[in-house]
Amino acid sequence: MLPRHHRLTRPQEFTAVLRGDGSVTGRRRAGTSLLVVHCAERTDLSPSARVGFVVSKAVGNSVVRHRVARRLRALVAARLSRVPASTDLVIRANPAAATASSRALGEALDTALSRACPVAA
Numbered sequence: 409m410l411p412r413h414h415r416l417t418r419p420q421e422f423t424a425v426l427r428g429d430g431s432v433t434g435r436r437r438a439g440t441s442l443l444v445v446h447c448a449e450r451t452d453l454s455p456s457a458r459v460g461f462v463v464s465k466a467v468g469n470s471v472v473r474h475r476v477a478r479r480l481r482a483l484v485a486a487r488l489s490r491v492p493a494s495t496d497l498v499i500r501a502n503p504a505a506a507t508a509s510s511r512a513l514g515e516a517l518d519t520a521l522s523r524a525c526p527v528a529a
Contacts, residue, residue: 409481409485410459410481410484410485410488413456413458414456414457414458414459414488415458415459415460416458416459416460416496416498417460421458421460421496422460422462422498424448424496425446425447425448425460425496425497425498426446426498428448431450431451431452432448432449432450432451432496433448433449433451434447434448434449435447435448436448436523436524436525437524438519438520438521438522438523438524439502439520440516440519440520441502441504441516442501442502442504442505442508442512442513442516443480443499443500443501443502443505443513443516443517443520444499444500444502444520445497445498445499445500445517445520445521445523445524445525446497446498446499446500446524447495447496447497447521447524447525448495448496449492449494449495449496450494450495450496452494454493454494455493456493457488457491457492457493457494457495457496457497458495458496458497459484459488459496459497459498459499460496460497460498460499461477461480461481461498461499461500461501462498462499462500462501463476463477463480463500463501463505464500464501466503467501467502467503467505467506468503468506472506475506476501476505476506477501479510479513480499480501480505480513480517483510483513483514483517484497484499484517487517487518487521490521491521491525492525495525497521497524497525499517
């Protein structure tokens with residue numbers, strides 16, 4: 409489980425990362441067949457990186473969506489120390505993530521993170 413200070417919780421925070429507004433700069437995104445990572449730097453110099461997840465109904469039913477989100481949360485928690493502070497991430501799962509192994513998800517996450525947030529490599 410990610411601590412609260414590492415989570416995006418409000419719709420405005422997700423919108424800022426995905427579409428941009430005055431609170432973020434340097435938005436980038438990178439994707440694989442399993443997921444897409446959106447990365448943005450916050451202008452407020454917060455002491456920690458924050459992460460949000462988007463797992464739509466296209467991925468599967470409720471059980472499948474929650475399983476994918478839990479797996480992604482665990483993978484991101486292990487990699488969060490590599491993400492610079494004042495960075496917001498939104499990770500969107502593609503339908504193929506439902507049947508992917510944890511190892512494949514981890515490799516896809518590493519690939520997308522290194523392309524979207526070069527400092528996180």
